[in-house]
Amino acid sequence: SQKIEQNSEALNIQEGKTATLTCNYTNYSPAYLQWYRQDPGRGPVFLLLIRENEKEKRKERLKVTFDTTLKQSLFHITASQPADSATYLCALARSGGYNKLIFGAGTRLAVHP
Amino acid sequence: EAGVAQSPRYKIIEKRQSVAFWCNPISGHATLYWYQQILGQGPKLLIQFQNNGVVDDSQLPKDRFSAERLKGVDSTLKIQPAKLEDSAVYLCASSLGHGSGRIPPGAGGSEAFFGQGTRLTVV
Numbered sequence: 001s002q003k004i005e006q007n008s009e010a011l012n013i014q015e016g017k018t019a020t021l022t023c024n025y026t027n028y029s030p031a032y033l034q035w036y037r038q039d040p041g042r043g044p045v046f047l048l049l050i051r052e053n054e055k056e057k058r059k060e061r062l063k064v065t066f067d068t069t070l071k072q073s074l075f076h077i078t079a080s081q082p083a084d085s086a087t088y089l090c091a092l093a094r095s096g097g098y099n100k101l102i103f104g105a106g107t108r109l110a111v112h113p
Numbered sequence: 114e115a116g117v118a119q120s121p122r123y124k125i126i127e128k129r130q131s132v133a134f135w136c137n138p139i140s141g142h143a144t145l146y147w148y149q150q151i152l153g154q155g156p157k158l159l160i161q162f163q164n165n166g167v168v169d170d171s172q173l174p175k176d177r178f179s180a181e182r183l184k185g186v187d188s189t190l191k192i193q194p195a196k197l198e199d200s201a202v203y204l205c206a207s208s209l210g211h212g213s214g215r216i217p218p219g220a221g222g223s224e225a226f227f228g229q230g231t232r233l234t235v236v
Contacts, residue, residue, distance in 0.1 A: 044225075
């Protein structure tokens with residue numbers, strides 16, 4: 001069956017360091033992968049999209065990589081700040097499908113001053 | 114630009130009662146999703162509409178859950194009768210979509226915009 005896995009353990013890092021979050025998937029051929037941020041009591045907010053034929057995407061302090069051979073995406077936040085503390089979700093949509101977005105369980109990031 | 118609107122924000126009901134949630138997506142968005150998010154888990158897709166047609170309801174418990182999207186705009190999700198395990202946040206999201214809704218290669222406009230959700234507690 002299809003599976004999307006994100007680190008269930010919370011990630012604690014020091015302010016200024018780079019946070020790296022992982023998204024692994026099995027039995028899936030995604031057309032693209034998206035990353036969202038979710039704060040407590042709020043709905044997820046879209047951050048970045050990377051397509052199956054792209055290796056890397058950047059937006060300000062955010063960087064996403066996509067390795068379809070390893071079936072893995074890495075999400076990096078450089079120069080992290082306490083305001084980056086949140087849960088980060090990855091979501092996949094299959095090629096040729098109806099943009100059906102399937103989410104992972106998310107990884108909670110805590111950035112400490 | 115107005116975001117996705119959901120109501121109510123919170124709801125507490127007893128098991129076996131019924132409840133309905135309402136969603137108004139972003140204007141012009143063809144795709145509408147309903148997700149269930151249990152505490153500590155990721156959003157689980159319940160149903161997806163493209164305009165006013167259902168394109169995926171494979172994980173919707175159809176014996177108790179129903180949803181409709183009137184005139185391809187607003188949507189309601191109903192639970193009848195509710196069970197304790199239905200306690201969760203119900204999230205509505207919309208995305209631009211592309212005509213039939215199928216993803217052309219390299220297409221953008223697929224990001225989903227979420228409402229704040231409705232927190233349902235079944236007691």
